[in-house]
Amino acid sequence: MRTDLEHVGKRYGDTRALADVTISLSEEDQVVVLIGPSGGGKSTLLRLLGGLETADEGALSRNGIEFPRTEPELREFRRQNGFLFQAFNLFPHLSALENIVLPLVEVHHWERNAAHARAEEVVERFGMKAHLSKRPAEMSGGQQQRIALARAMAHSPATLLLDEPTSALDPEMKAEVLDLIEDLCRSGQRIVLSTHEMGFARQCADTVVFLSGGRVEECGPAKDVFDHPCSETVRQFLSKVMKW
Numbered sequence: 719m720r721t722d723l724e725h726v727g728k729r730y731g732d733t734r735a736l737a738d739v740t741i742s743l744s745e746e747d748q749v750v751v752l753i754g755p756s757g758g759g760k761s762t763l764l765r766l767l768g769g770l771e772t773a774d775e776g777a778l779s780r781n782g783i784e785f786p787r788t789e790p791e792l793r794e795f796r797r798q799n800g801f802l803f804q805a806f807n808l809f810p811h812l813s814a815l816e817n818i819v820l821p822l823v824e825v826h827h828w829e830r831n832a833a834h835a836r837a838e839e840v841v842e843r844f845g846m847k848a849h850l851s852k853r854p855a856e857m858s859g860g861q862q863q864r865i866a867l868a869r870a871m872a873h874s875p876a877t878l879l880l881d882e883p884t885s886a887l888d889p890e891m892k893a894e895v896l897d898l899i900e901d902l903c904r905s906g907q908r909i910v911l912s913t914h915e916m917g918f919a920r921q922c923a924d925t926v927v928f929l930s931g932g933r934v935e936e937c938g939p940a941k942d943v944f945d946h947p948c949s950e951t952v953r954q955f956l957s958k959v960m961k962w
């Protein structure tokens with residue numbers, strides 16, 4: 719799958735969240751990691767790529783076909799993707815299992831028995847079988863994110879979009895969730911992820927996009943961006959965050 723963005727811009731009121739973003743992601747860019755300072759535009763770009771919002775300027779296309787703009791088309795487009803956000807991912811009144819079953823049935827129109835079987839399969843894969851009947855409040859933050867990740871990938875999405883999936887977690891839980899994401903990367907899942915975990919970005923990304931002030935400062939193979947950044951902004955950012 720090929721995704722092209724040409725001169726993409728997005729505003730929220732007076733804030734220019736993205737400006738003149740031009741990037742091309744090819745079939746080989748299976749794992750794309752968005753990095754950069756807070757407010758740089760990572761979440762905004764993820765929302766545009768997932769069809770949660772539309773751009774104000776420029777063009778986005780997938781395999782040469784422009785992204786949809788009408789609500790019914792956008793709904794269908796979103797269904798092809800999986801989403802995981804920083805926190806508040808699960809329905810609080812439902813068990814872990816039902817949190818996965820419900821979207822499969824309601825959003826993806828799976829038959830209930832098949833949805834159940836699939837939910838059990840992904841929960842087992844993510845080592846969460848013992849927690850199937852627990853509600854989110856009865857699970858740790860890391861366990862909740864593992865269930866949320868299981869839910870995001872249960873319908874085998876074309877692209878999994880992860881927005882800082884570990885930033886609300888303590889170090890041990892963070893490591894657990896990052897291990898799972900690494901497994902998904904290895905299994906061939908197409909992933910676009912924003913993170914402040916530079917070690918993870920360096921290890922797992924095929925392509926790194928560095929966003930600052932809504933602009934792409936640098937985009938390229940992880941090794942190039944981390945070891946030989948061309949941009950002074952990227953160099954300074956990395957020297958600050960890689961210090962510890």
Ligand SMILES: Nc1ncnc2c1ncn2[C@@H]1O[C@H](COP(=O)(O)OP(=O)(O)OP(=O)(O)O)[C@@H](O)[C@H]1O
Binds near residue numbers: 735755757760761763
């Ligand atoms: N819904 C919104 N309404 C108004 N402004 C917004 C909205 N979403 C984002 N912004 C603004 O757009 C800019 C880009 O925000 P964005 O959330 O994309 O950054 P980010 O790189 O994800 O930052 P962080 O690392 O803190 O998550 C910021 O200046 C932010 O304040």
Ligand SMILES: [Mg+2]
Binds near residue numbers: 761881882
């Ligand atoms: Mg963000």
